[in-house]
Amino acid sequence: MTLDLEIRLRRANPEPARAFGVDEELLRRVLAEPRERPTATQRIRRRPLLLLAAAVILVAGTAASVSQFAVQYFGADDSEPTPAAIVAELRRLSQGFEVDAERYVRLASFDSEAGRTTIYIAPATKGARYCVASATGSTVDGGSCSVDTVPEMKVPYGNFHSSSYGDVFPIYGRVPDGVASIEVRFEDGAAHKVSVRAPWWIYVVGGDETAAGHRPVALEARGPDGALLATQHLNKFSFSSRAAALAAIPESDGSPGQEAVRNALVAILPIGAEIGPKVRLDETRLVRTVHTSRGSFDVYAAPWGNGGLCFGYDDHRLAFEHTTTGCPYGEPSPDQPSTFSAHTIEVYADRSGFAVLDGTPPRAAAAVRVRFQDGTSAGADIFTRSFFGFWFDGKRLSPAHRPTELVALDADGSSIDTFSLDPPRLMP
Amino acid sequence: MQVNVTPASPLRESRTFTADERRFEVLYRSHFASVTAYARRRFPARADDVVAETFLIAWRRLEQVPEDALPWLYGVARRVVADLLRSTRRQAAVAERLVEAGLTETAAPELPDGQLRRALAALSEEDRELILLVYWEDLEPARAAGALGCSRPAALTRLWRIRRRLRAELMSSSND
Numbered sequence: 001m002t003l004d005l006e007i008r009l010r011r012a013n014p015e016p017a018r019a020f021g022v023d024e025e026l027l028r029r030v031l032a033e034p035r036e037r038p039t040a041t042q043r044i045r046r047r048p049l050l051l052l053a054a055a056v057i058l059v060a061g062t063a064a065s066v067s068q069f070a071v072q073y074f075g076a077d078d079s080e081p082t083p084a085a086i087v088a089e090l091r092r093l094s095q096g097f098e099v100d101a102e103r104y105v106r107l108a109s110f111d112s113e114a115g116r117t118t119i120y121i122a123p124a125t126k127g128a129r130y131c132v133a134s135a136t137g138s139t140v141d142g143g144s145c146s147v148d149t150v151p152e153m154k155v156p157y158g159n160f161h162s163s164s165y166g167d168v169f170p171i172y173g174r175v176p177d178g179v180a181s182i183e184v185r186f187e188d189g190a191a192h193k194v195s196v197r198a199p200w201w202i203y204v205v206g207g208d209e210t211a212a213g214h215r216p217v218a219l220e221a222r223g224p225d226g227a228l229l230a231t232q233h234l235n236k237f238s239f240s241s242r243a244a245a246l247a248a249i250p251e252s253d254g255s256p257g258q259e260a261v262r263n264a265l266v267a268i269l270p271i272g273a274e275i276g277p278k279v280r281l282d283e284t285r286l287v288r289t290v291h292t293s294r295g296s297f298d299v300y301a302a303p304w305g306n307g308g309l310c311f312g313y314d315d316h317r318l319a320f321e322h323t324t325t326g327c328p329y330g331e332p333s334p335d336q337p338s339t340f341s342a343h344t345i346e347v348y349a350d351r352s353g354f355a356v357l358d359g360t361p362p363r364a365a366a367a368v369r370v371r372f373q374d375g376t377s378a379g380a381d382i383f384t385r386s387f388f389g390f391w392f393d394g395k396r397l398s399p400a401h402r403p404t405e406l407v408a409l410d411a412d413g414s415s416i417d418t419f420s421l422d423p424p425r426l427m428p
Numbered sequence: 429m430q431v432n433v434t435p436a437s438p439l440r441e442s443r444t445f446t447a448d449e450r451r452f453e454v455l456y457r458s459h460f461a462s463v464t465a466y467a468r469r470r471f472p473a474r475a476d477d478v479v480a481e482t483f484l485i486a487w488r489r490l491e492q493v494p495e496d497a498l499p500w501l502y503g504v505a506r507r508v509v510a511d512l513l514r515s516t517r518r519q520a521a522v523a524e525r526l527v528e529a530g531l532t533e534t535a536a537p538e539l540p541d542g543q544l545r546r547a548l549a550a551l552s553e554e555d556r557e558l559i560l561l562v563y564w565e566d567l568e569p570a571r572a573a574g575a576l577g578c579s580r581p582a583a584l585t586r587l588w589r590i591r592r593r594l595r596a597e598l599m600s601s602s603n604d
Contacts (some may be wrong), residue, residue, distance in 0.1 A: 005595055009563040012541050015468040020461040026480055027456050030487045031449055092510050093553065144552065267585055321569055323584065335599075344595055 004342050015123045069168070069207040072109040075196035080106060082120055089133040089140045090122045097124045099131050105203040113166030114135055119171065121200055130200075132172060136164045146173075155182065155232035156217040167210045167241035171234075172202040176221060179229060185218040187236060210241035212248070237270040245269050249276035256314040257284040257300035264312030264325050275327050279304040285309065287381045290391045292352040294318055299391060301382060306330045309384050323348040328387030336386065338363045340406060340419035355397060358382075358389040362417045365408035370421075376400045385386065452487050455497050462565070463501050467520035469564055470509045481508045499574035502565060506557060506575070555590045558583060 024085040074080070082104040090099050099122040109118045115137040123130045133143030141162035157173040175182065175196060184189045184203050194203040208214050215236035221229045237245070249265045249272055252258030258281045265272035265279065297315035304310050307330020313322050324346075337360070338343070345359035361368050361383070368380045368388040382389035395401050406419040459481070467478035482505040486493055494500050548556050554576060561572040573583030 005591060005598070006563065006599075008541060008544050009559065012544050013469065013564045014472070015564075020464040022457055022460045023479070026483065027453065028455070030480070030483050031452065033484060090545050096549070116547075203430060267581055319570075321584070323569065324588065325584075326588065341599065344599070346591060 004345060004347075006346060069142055070111055071204045071206070071368060073197070073202065074106050074108065075195075075197055077282075078106065078197075080229060082106065083135065085138075085140050086120045086135055089143055090120065090131045093131045093143050093145050094124065094129075097127065097129055099123065099133050100125045105197060105200070107172060107197055107200055108170065108204050110168055110170075110206065112164055112168050112202050114139075114164040117141065117162075117165060117168070119202065119204075120171070123174075123199075128174065129309075130174065132158060132160050133358075134160070134162060134165075134170075138160075139164075141165070153232060154230040155179075155221045157219060157232065159238065167243075168204060168206040169210065169239045170202060170204045171202060171219075174199050175201050175247060176230075178223060180224040180226075181219045181222050183222070184216050184219045184234075185220055187212075187216055187217050188214050190214075191220070203378075205239050210239055210244060212240070212244050213241045215244075217387065235270070235274075237274045240270055240273055242269075245273035248273040250281045252281055255284075256298065258282075260284075260298070260300040260312035260314045261302040261310050262312075264327065266308055267312075268326055271327070275304055275308075275310065278308075279327070288391050290354050290378050290393045292320070292350070292354045292393060294320070294352040297322075299381060304330075307384055309382055309387075311382050311389070320352065320354075321348075321350055322356075324356050324389055328384045330381075330384050330386070332363045332385045333360075336360060339417045340408065345419065347405075353397065354391060354393040356391050357403065357421075358387065359406075360386060360407045361388050364410055364416060366411040367409045367413075368428045369407045369409065370398065370403045371405040371407060372401055373404045377407070448490055452490055455486065455493065456483055459498055459501055462498055463505055466502055466505050466565060467509070469560070470505075471512060474509075474512050478505055478508050478514060481512075494574075496571065496574065499567060499571045502561060502567070502575040503577065505537075543598060549596050550597055551590065551593065555586060558586060559590050559594070562587065 026109045041116045053341045078110075087101070087104060090104065101122075104122045106118050106120045109116060111117070117134055117136040119132060119134045120143075121130055121132050129146050131143060131145040141164050142160075144158065144160040146156075146158055146316075155173070155176065157171050159169065159171045161169055165373060171184075175198065182194045182196075182201050184194060184205070186209065192203065194201040205216055209216065216234045216239050217236050218234055219232040221232075223229050223253040237248075240248070246266070246269075249262060252262045260279060261279065261284050265276050265347060268275075280303050285298050287299040287301050289296050289298050295316060297313050297318065297320050299311060299313060301309045304327060308327060309330075310327040312325055313320070315322070339362050341360065345357065347355060347357045349355040357370075365385070368383055369377045370380070370390055371377045380388040381391055390403070392403060396403065403421050407415050408417040410416050460483075460532045463482055464475065466480050467482075469473035471478055482501060485504050485508070486497075486501060492500075549561075551559070558572055558576060561567045561575055562569060565572075567575065569583050569587055570580045576583065578586075
């Protein structure tokens with residue numbers, strides 16, 4: 001039996017909280033050290049990225065000529081050394097494997113909101129994994145590493161995006177065996193070849209390619225004879241400019257409820273842009289007002305699609321921790337269990353005196369109710385076929401009144417499953 | 429400005445201490461246990477080194493330490509752990525153990541819950557650090573965001589997704 005995620009995580013803690021006696025000798029030693037001495041890390045970061053301007057730059061004709069903004073793609077005869085800060089970042093990012101220090105290369109440079117950004121890539125010493133990192137000016141943006149295998153990917157790709165890039169979205173990967181060329185296909189029917197620096201490929205999406213109607217929708221891999229070998233679907237919303245993404249979210253009328261739902265959509269961009277047009281903001285309703293020791297907040301929800309709900313908060317600028325937000329679907333997920341499952345149910349108890357409980361309902365459930373220790377019961381504040389959520393405050397968290405059991409009901413109102421809660425855990 | 433340390437302080441010997449020294453001592457005493465626990469959770473074999481290096485960096489950069497120092501200290505400790513792990517990895521035996529365990533820079537060593545360990549190992553390093561800061565270090569999400577240098581809304585959204593991903597991983601592995 002799998003236990004609740006929070007309990008499992010806390011139980012896995014190898015070093016439970018306890019008092020450690022202060023190491024007085026260490027305190028003395030530290031205070032004896034001089035101040036203001038730059039650490040090795042600082043020295044690395046202060047070093048300018050070398051020779052950027054002097055690099056041999058290959059502009060991949062096809063890709064660069066069609067981009068609406070300046071991208072430089074680097075080819076095999078680029079001999080620019082990788083800056084030390086990038087080397088350090090790539091090593092930091094690699095987890096459970098080592099990147100090959102001899103094979104770091106840069107793939108592309110482009111103008112981002114924060115300056116000139118350069119993308120670097122490094123393969124693992126063994127296997128097919130790789131890591132990508134970027135720097136904007138002399139600041140390292142971060143990066144990510146590929147996973148071992150993603151079976152559902154027809155043309156494997158990565159798409160690390162740093163907030164410093166703004167509306168620019170690099171996609172890249174390792175050229176699969178037997179593939180001679182890769183093209184990006186766009187909403188408007190255009191297709192552009194990616195830049196290849198063997199064994200890598202990269203394409204930097206930006207400019208007009210991030211506007212609605214022109215975004216990437218697929219990668220196509222072709223063999224030496226031009227035959228289409230594989231097509232990889234791309235989610236166009238992942239390549240939307242922020243303006244395009246925000247434009248896909250319906251405008252609110254300025255009321256707290258509509259603003260709350262709209263903010264929830266913005267918080268889950270780019271998914272929010274995908275769902276946004278289907279959200280019926282004018283049907284926003286107040287779900288619950290939750291009272292706490294720090295004041296109250298309101299939970300609002302608006303319907304979307306077929307039975308989905310988007311929910312958000314108006315917390316009157318009190319900045320509560322709203323750990324649960326989003327737009328659950330109105331249909332059960334394909335693998336949704338037919339009973340309550342402990343590992344799909346979460347409780348977050350806030351110190352200011354409220355708790356939120358959410359989870360996945362049994363597949364056939366038409367409603368979920370919670371029973372309290374005092375014998376009363378209440379329906380879920382948020383319920384869709386894929387999600388339920390309750391907020392508890394004040395009286396509902398006081399001894400002898402706490403939630404004690406979840407009950408799933410079918411369309412006829414008959415109980416189809418129950419789930420025992422642990423009341424002490426619901427005390428903030 | 430010169431201030432005297434508190435009578436209870438073992439630093440009180442025959443000298444006075446600067447305001448910076450006094451501030452650092454308060455910081456050190458307030459957070460020594462938390463940083464030590466963090467180090468023992470992430471890298472028990474070198475926990476003492478992690479603690480020493482973390483506080484040394486805090487001392488050298490005292491002017492950068494924010495009022496809410498603990499998330500900042502965790503952020504420093506995380507980088508120290510990563511640096512030490514990198515150098516330790518070069519020692520073959522340890523590296524093999526790490527790889528075999530599927531453990532990476534911020535995962536806890538030898539978790540008895542193998543299913544959870546694998547689920548955590550499948551997360552990115554930053555996501556794993558975020559969830560462990562919340563559940564092991566008991567850091568509120570907003571403060572965990574500070575430790576990772578990301579915004580509070582970003583941390584909340586990521587936490588929401590991480591929990592969903594972890595549950596899916598655990599569900600999928602329990603069905604295997």
